[in-house]
Amino acid sequence: MPFRAYVATRHDAEVTTAVTDLDDDQLAPEGLQVAVAWSGVNYKDALVTQSGNRVTRRSPLVPGIDLAGTVVKSTDPRFPVGSAIVAHGYDIGVAHHGGYAERATVPAEWAVPLPRGLDARQAMILGTAGFTAVQSVQRLRQVGITPEQGPVLVTGATGGVGSVAVAVLAHQGFTVVASTGKASEHDYLRQLGASEVVGRDDLATDPSRVLGAERWAAAVDCVGGETLASILRTLRYGGAVAASGLTGGTDLATTVYPFIIRHVGLLGVDSVLLGIEARRAIWATIADQLPLSVLDQMVAREVGLDGLDGAMADVLAARVRGRILVRPTA
Numbered sequence: 001m002p003f004r005a006y007v008a009t010r011h012d013a014e015v016t017t018a019v020t021d022l023d024d025d026q027l028a029p030e031g032l033q034v035a036v037a038w039s040g041v042n043y044k045d046a047l048v049t050q051s052g053n054r055v056t057r058r059s060p061l062v063p064g065i066d067l068a069g070t071v072v073k074s075t076d077p078r079f080p081v082g083s084a085i086v087a088h089g090y091d092i093g094v095a096h097h098g099g100y101a102e103r104a105t106v107p108a109e110w111a112v113p114l115p116r117g118l119d120a121r122q123a124m125i126l127g128t129a130g131f132t133a134v135q136s137v138q139r140l141r142q143v144g145i146t147p148e149q150g151p152v153l154v155t156g157a158t159g160g161v162g163s164v165a166v167a168v169l170a171h172q173g174f175t176v177v178a179s180t181g182k183a184s185e186h187d188y189l190r191q192l193g194a195s196e197v198v199g200r201d202d203l204a205t206d207p208s209r210v211l212g213a214e215r216w217a218a219a220v221d222c223v224g225g226e227t228l229a230s231i232l233r234t235l236r237y238g239g240a241v242a243a244s245g246l247t248g249g250t251d252l253a254t255t256v257y258p259f260i261i262r263h264v265g266l267l268g269v270d271s272v273l274l275g276i277e278a279r280r281a282i283w284a285t286i287a288d289q290l291p292l293s294v295l296d297q298m299v300a301r302e303v304g305l306d307g308l309d310g311a312m313a314d315v316l317a318a319r320v321r322g323r324i325l326v327r328p329t330a
């Protein structure tokens with residue numbers, strides 16, 4: 001049976017995209033076949049459609065690193081036909097057809113039961129971005145960061161990772177300072193739980209100085225580049241930053257002084273290769289990590305496969321507040 005899919009194809013360095021029909025035999029032969037109800041647009045999804053990108057490892061490729069839906073064919077008794085599942089990470093949407101299609105096939109070893117308390121749409125409002133935000137907060141707590149220690153900075157705060165990080169930290173009692181380049185979205189960030197909102201430029205420090213004033217007990221950073229360098233200069237003694245992203249750049253110019261004078265920690269966060277048991281454990285409690293009433297505020301818009309090109313352009317231009325949801329059957 002043919003089904004609709006959004007396909008990215010590489011021609012030498014150039015990538016083109018089109019909505020087209022695929023057949024079941026173009027999906028992986030093994031695993032769970034899923035009727036995809038929802039996907040989402042992550043920054044990485046937008047990179048996959050860029051000419052010359054270093055993310056994609058297959059062509060043609062159905063992008064979409066997140067998917068949620070219902071199992072329609074199964075050879076695995078743990079996920080019988082009718083099971084509701086979520087899948088993200090591993091090779092999905094980069095080297096294995098992903099969520100931007102009416103159907104997808106994923107190995108059972110990559111599948112997560114739809115978490116208690118969430119429907120498929122809510123799970124995709126969170127998606128990889130929200131999952132990474134929860135991981136980031138966990139990383140900070142694992143090194144002993146508590147709400148009593150002082151304000152926690154969230155950068156790229158109106159994006160997917162940032163929005164969820166603000167809500168999760170506030171829900172746990174942290175004083176959250178949200179940093180954004182969008183002057184129009186300060187009220188949104190306060191509604192998610194930020195106590196204070198600062199502009200991106202307010203984080204800048206003098207690069208000729210190895211340390212700056214001690215401002216943050218901790219930070220969740222998905223921006224990287226100069227922003228992460230400034231955070232390292234301004235963490236309080238004993239603080240830590242959970243770093244997951246690169247929207248502001250991939251280079252990191254720092255010295256050893258934040259580490260050896262201020263005893264701070266730089267904690268890497270990866271959602272892609274996290275083992276399936278740890279991934280399922282995080283999803284199993286994710287609905288308790290934030291008030292579910294804030295999820296709808298994070299939805300920028302819903303698009304069908306035909307709306308994906310425009311959605312990706314908006315993500316790359318940092319014009320999106322929260323998450324764009326994808327409904328492949330729309």
Ligand SMILES: NC(=O)c1ccc[n+]([C@@H]2O[C@H](COP(=O)([O-])OP(=O)(O)OC[C@H]3O[C@@H](n4cnc5c(N)ncnc54)[C@H](OP(=O)(O)O)[C@@H]3O)[C@@H](O)[C@H]2O)c1
Binds near residue numbers: 043318
């Ligand atoms: N390590 C992992 O496993 C993992 C998982 C998920 C995401 N990520 C990475 O985390 C980052 C964020 O992902 P996302 O899905 O949340 O993306 P997103 O929804 O597009 O949000 C990114 C946010 O970064 C800020 N930003 C954009 N361009 C910027 C620039 N040039 N300088 C400074 N800030 C900028 C914007 O927030 P404001 O306008 O509010 O400043 C934007 O909304 C990406 O780099 C992504 O690849 C990594």
